[in-house]
Amino acid sequence: MRRHVGMLAAAVLLLAISAQAVAGYNGQVPTQVTVGGPSGAVICGDELAITAMVVDQDGKAIEGQQVAWSFAASPSSGDEIVEATTTTDAQGVTSTTVILACEAGDRTIKATSGEAFGSVVLSVTGEGLPDTSTAPSETAPWGILLAALAVLVLVGFGARWVVSRR
Numbered sequence: 001m002r003r004h005v006g007m008l009a010a011a012v013l014l015l016a017i018s019a020q021a022v023a024g025y026n027g028q029v030p031t032q033v034t035v036g037g038p039s040g041a042v043i044c045g046d047e048l049a050i051t052a053m054v055v056d057q058d059g060k061a062i063e064g065q066q067v068a069w070s071f072a073a074s075p076s077s078g079d080e081i082v083e084a085t086t087t088t089d090a091q092g093v094t095s096t097t098v099i100l101a102c103e104a105g106d107r108t109i110k111a112t113s114g115e116a117f118g119s120v121v122l123s124v125t126g127e128g129l130p131d132t133s134t135a136p137s138e139t140a141p142w143g144i145l146l147a148a149l150a151v152l153v154l155v156g157f158g159a160r161w162v163v164s165r166r
């Protein structure tokens with residue numbers, strides 16, 4: 001009798017687990033993630049909104065779907081994703097904020113939901129960024145030559161002036 005009670009309890013437990021799994025599945029599987037952000041060159045240090053829309057195989061928006069955000073490519077370790085995981089609303093849309101470091105180059109931001117993903121590329125240009133290079137300027141040799149020539153000319157005029165005053 002105990003053996004039958006144990007088997008019955010196991011069967012009830014298995015049924016409860018499988019029923020919960022079936023009830024938790026709503027039939028929508030993410031098949032496409034469309035990502036959007038600002039177009040053109042962006043300003044470093046600003047908070048930038050990036051959005052993603054998650055849809056199923058029929059193109060219907062999926063509500064309550066988690067989206068993981070990451071940098072697929074970036075020239076800077078100083079770039080930041082403010083919220084790394086977000087959840088879609090009733091329209092299947094979610095968003096996060098990124099802050100890009102002041103280093104010129106393209107950043108690819110990836111949004112992943114289930115097996116589906118999408119990405120957007122943001123560009124930070126070097127225009128307006130401070131010159132932090134420690135490399136010598138390409139014009140430095142010419143500058144030195146021009147300064148030396150100016151000194152020679154001034155010395156020459158000074159010597160001529162001293163000779164003419166005697």
